[in-house]
Amino acid sequence: MLDPEFSHRLVVAFLYYLYKIPGIHLLARLLYTRLTPPLPVTVMGLEFPNPIGLAAGLDKHAKCAKGLADMGFGWVELGTVTPQKQAGNPGKRMFRLTDNKAIINRMGFNSVGIDRFLRNLRRNGKAGIIGINIGKNRSTPMDQAVDDYLMAMQAVYPYADYIAINISSPNTSHLRDLQKEPNLETLLATLKNEQIMLGKTRRHYVPLAIKISPDLTDEEIAVIAKLVIKHKIDAVIATNTTVSRPGLEDNLEASEGGGLSGQPLKTVSTDIIRKLYNHLKGKVPIIGVGGVENASDAWDKMVAGADLVQLYTGFIYEGPAIVRRTVRGLRRRMQSSGDSSISETITKARSGIHLMR
Template sequence: MLYQLLRPLLFKLDPEEAHWVAFRALNQIQQLGLLKKPAVNCKSRTVMGLNFPNPVGLAAGLDKNGECIDALASLGFGFVEIGTVTPRPQPGNPRPRIFRIPEANAIINRLGFNNLGIDYLLNNIKNANYRGILGINLGKNFDTPLENATDDYLIGLRKAYLYASYITINISSPNTQNLRQLQGANVLDQLLHRLKLEQNKLAQMHGKYVPLVIKIAPDLNDEAITSIAHLLLKHQIDGVIATNTTISRTGVEQLRVSKESGGLSGAPLTQQANKVLKQLHTVLSNAIPIIGVGGIMSSKDAQDKIDFGADLIQLYTGLIYHGPDFVRDIVKAICSGSLPGHLG
């Protein structure tokens, strides 16, 4: 209720400034002990060998540097994913780089992996009190040549390994030049091979197995989705996130900022992300868990992801438009099975 009163004021600010205002407020409220995790009864589920208290997570991108872990976890998420983080700090793309489309419950962003580097993120993890399931999302630096991208991911994997419950490899952001080419069959085959070798080496070294997850784009054709699914199976990757933001402008073509470059998230992404999810589920046949993300703007959208084959789901843009109570509402709806006409 409070967020609905404050949202008009936040939406008058530049989106990036509003983000930092909200983060500072959330951190302060949490530090004062005023942010109480909502009590929702939910049957825990084991996915990728990890025990999730509920299936609703925070998607990467909102807390790139791990600066708000405790406060965000207090909203009721079953797991939190931070990043995307790169080996070296980088400023990202020039501002303005986030554009709201309220008429469509959507956002376009072209942030470009702006972050303070993995060492800064890991220090924030060490200082956080959160002991729940934490995903760390890894990217490559913008100035690392594509042929050397694997080296950046390996640096991140080695550094993040002991601090992550699972690690996500982001090869699907539209805002780092040529990054999505890593989804091509031959390049992806080599990337997954080297990552899996390193994961196994780190598991032996540390006596701890940390699942490896790949995040893919919603703009892939059927052949590419099937090819990726087969490579995930071949290399025994532990999970897949479907999907990232889209370069499509379907549903917002006539709206004011639709010509801005970047990835589109929110309601216009729902059908496209679900199409990828359903095809992955068909090809993978439950052999690899799927985390469904993209266009969850209501409890029904969330349940649809589960019904279409997602083992877990993640929120981002819905949180921006609906506020902190959105997390509780989604968890409650999924865990109570209160949506008529959906599978339990």
């Protein structure tokens, strides 16, 4: 019933202050986190307690990573954070399409900037695995975009379990051009080089993932797959929100500008995952995201090629119980196949589908 952005802020503030109470983290783990059964998966060299993560955009400023992790997520992706502080787009910029279980947002990377973000993270702490999602400032010209990613990557490197390179938000003008061949080649080569250097000096390898759009052509997907393999990028996150309005063409509410997430994005993003997987063939893991509301949606994304799954809009409409319901549903599928890991069940299901073809 509340304004979407206001209720979003309320939840983040609630968790932020709740976790100031000493012992609350332990209590939450004792009473709540345990309701989500273990379903471990190893991806990018990281051991995830379960394959369902929180997608970027909810905790953009690292204010409540612990509280979110305690809801049972296998991991939490924080950000997008930009190097410098920026306000994002003015006015109302988040819209709920309740009947369609969808959201349109044109936040435009509202960010406290990297220094404040890291101060928040140090102060508020984290639990379990965290990804940090980085982006460029609006005021940075496109020909200097790589410098923004480089600066952000260097700053977050000591704090992240993996770093997500967001080149697919539809709300920063021309950002998606970074997915095109010459730009992507330069960006990935530069970031990979930096990752190797930082890995050596810090004696700790932090995986890099790139986050792509659902609005790509088949040719663009092929180019991204080629470059991701060439530059040994550790994962691809597919997908961000869409600028299309699948099934909502006649819906007036859907005419708001911005990226669409939730139910209408589901099959669009699964199709992208399937196409991407056909190119990557398991050489680079995929983190599938877009419209996941239950175990069956997560399963579809995994069979299409995802090793891990994230959600955001489903969490808004269903509440925290979505996490344990989804993990339990996947676990049941694993148990009924008699497998000892969900990755095994998925591999079998994928090859079964390929055999049927």
